Amino acid sequence: MTTADRMKRTQDDSETREFGFETRAIHAGHRPDPTTGASAPPIYQTAGFVFEDTESAAAYFNLQEYGNIYSRIMNPTVAAFEERIANLEGGAGAVAFASGMAAQMATFYTLVQPGDHLVASQAVYGGTVTQLKHTLAKLSVDVTLVDPDDLSAWEAAIRPNTRACFGETIGNPGGNILDIAAVASVAHDHGIPLIVDNTFASPALCRPIEWGADIVLHSATKYIDGHGTSIGGVTIDSGAFNWSNGRFPAVAEPSAEYHGLAFHETFGVYGYLMKLRAETLRDLGAALSPFNAFLYTLGLETLPVRMERHVRNAMGVASFLEGHPMVERVRYAGLESSPYHALAQRYLPQGAGAVFAFDLKGGRTNGRAFIEALRLWSHLANVGDTKSLVIHPASTTHRQLNDEELASTGVAPGTIRLSVGHETLDDLIWDLENGLRAAQATQEKTQAAAHAANTTEPTEPTQVTL
Ligand SMILES: Cc1ncc(COP(=O)(O)O)c(C=O)c1O
Known part of the structure; x- marks a missing residue:
């Protein structure tokens, strides 16, 4: 086979080929920069982006077209990291945040309304317990903590106003392992999603979406960074959960914060992620810096x-x-x-x-x-x-x-x-x-x-x- 034939075959196959985890850890989410040929993702250290004209600017603000507006909401360096981690976790997409705590808070905040309820494993990071029990209480969201090993406790804790179940793949610091498929099945029987903090496993060791989880969270500060240099977090959505099942007015119904836009109906598998980005990240403001996103994209290359x-x-x-x-x-x-x-x-x-x-x-x-x-x-x-x-x-x-x-x-x-x-x-x-x-x-x-x-x-x- 000549080199030209081999290249042609590579081009033909690359559309359909299922690349391995290690290959995707290095290549997903980034192609060499079309202007300069730079092989590493460029750091777009900019707050804003110049619009082509007023029409396209309006289309971006209306979410009718996807384009860069302002780095609190999106940034191309951050997007490269989001695309790579979403690919590795097997999700539809991801939204990055300034810390793991910010990713968690934004993820819960997007799902709930005052008076709602969550069920969570009690064997999780201490800061998470504080966020769940005390900070969410200030938004009138009640949380029941359960023994993660007791499936009947998850089941019994779910109420009509419960909006999600939450646990860690590997509990911090007790080392308990969540039975992801079993808890996901309990949650799904009640029409609610399972959210899993996969920080301690990383997608190299476990991919909760493959076991039925709907949303995956990371403190990117840990294995994704890998060298203890920078604080960050990320939320990945499988895109598979049905937010229009009547239990999630916060995601499915027309949003007063976005001139009546119904996120799930309009964006389908990206509905939750769009709301997470365009409303929650916009309003809470805990955006990941482009430099940290650059480090995380590099970190993912050597993660396996x-x-x-x-x-x-x-x-x-x-x-x-x-x-x-x-x-x-x-x-x-x-x-x-x-x-x-x-x-x-x-x-x-x-x-x-x-x-x-x-x-x-x-x-x-x-x-x-x-x-x-x-x-x-x-x-x-x-x-x-x-x-x-x-x-x-x-x-x-x-x-x-x-x-x-x-x-x-x-x-x-x-x-x-x-x-x-x-x-x-x-x-x-x-x-x-x-x-x-x-x-x-x-x-x-x-x-x-x-x-x-x-x-x-x-x-x-x-x-x-x-
Ligand atoms: C399992 C787990 N999740 C979330 C967090 C919060 O992440 P961050 O410190 O990046 O805000 C931590 C922090 O230690 C953690 O251990």
Whole structure:
């Protein structure tokens, strides 16, 4: 076959060929710049875009034609990232936001009206629990938190005014795995969507839409960025949910905020996304910066290889910890001992992620000693970095929760959360040994002090007989 024939065949096939995940991670959403030939996505660092004429400007503002208006609502660099992540998750499209929290808030906000209700897993990121229980309450939206493993609890919590079910693929920090297909089926039986935060799995390990989820969220700050440099978030819609089933006036009925436009009827599979962008992003204003979008597009290129390395190191670290006498339990679904192992094999066959928690013996004091003795692991409030990270949730990320809420998210006083990075596995284990030795020394001191207190119990004053 001549080169010309081979090229012709490639051109012919490329329309129909189903490219693999790794290929799409590198190529989806971006073609070389037609003006300059630049192969990396250009950073369009501009607030506004010059309109061709007044007619096309009006058509853009009326949403009759899709064109760039203003970077709070859309931007070509951000669009390249949105298209790539939507492709990788198997969605119809995506809208990016300034943070994961902003993506979540905007996603819920677009669905609800005052007086509505949501059902959510209780075993999710502490900041999410606060957003659900307290911030949404200010909009008169009530949220019922349920044990994510109990399907009858999801079912029982759904009311006529419930607008969505929500959970995390891999719970932060408890490492619980959501039975996505089963919860999606409960939600769909009631005509409501399942929204899944897929941050800890990333689309390289799990694609919730393939299991029946309707909307997928990410804190792009984590594995999508991959290097702990920039805050961002994104919402991906499958495009498959029927918003016109009578339960979603906020999406289906004519919008007073958009001169009577009925988003679902007008835009079909893009109806929810258009409302999310043209109304919610426009009005709440938490737009992703073009520079961060550029970094995320690059991040996605290496996501599949990075996740392979993450899960390999995570398995090594979890196996080491499981055998250590100072460790009460390791909550990693990749381990056979985990109650979530079977679910992980189903939903995460390439690995159960690299963020997980373990419980140190001796609780809070030992937790502090452990963290302070570490030299290589960074003590900080983030996950999903090439660098290995560690935190003590009870005193940091989950500090706003009361004791009852803390227990319900699966956090104990001695729980330590790890985000396993890409360093040499032996070095990571060497440093964990430093921490565990320090925790053991603290434990011994505490025990010696308790023993001394017991043996020096007040005794009867000695009687002196003369
Ligand atoms: C699972 C999960 N979802 C959402 C968020 C919020 O994301 P961001 O910090 O980008 O706002 C976090 C933050 O840690 C998280 O861990």
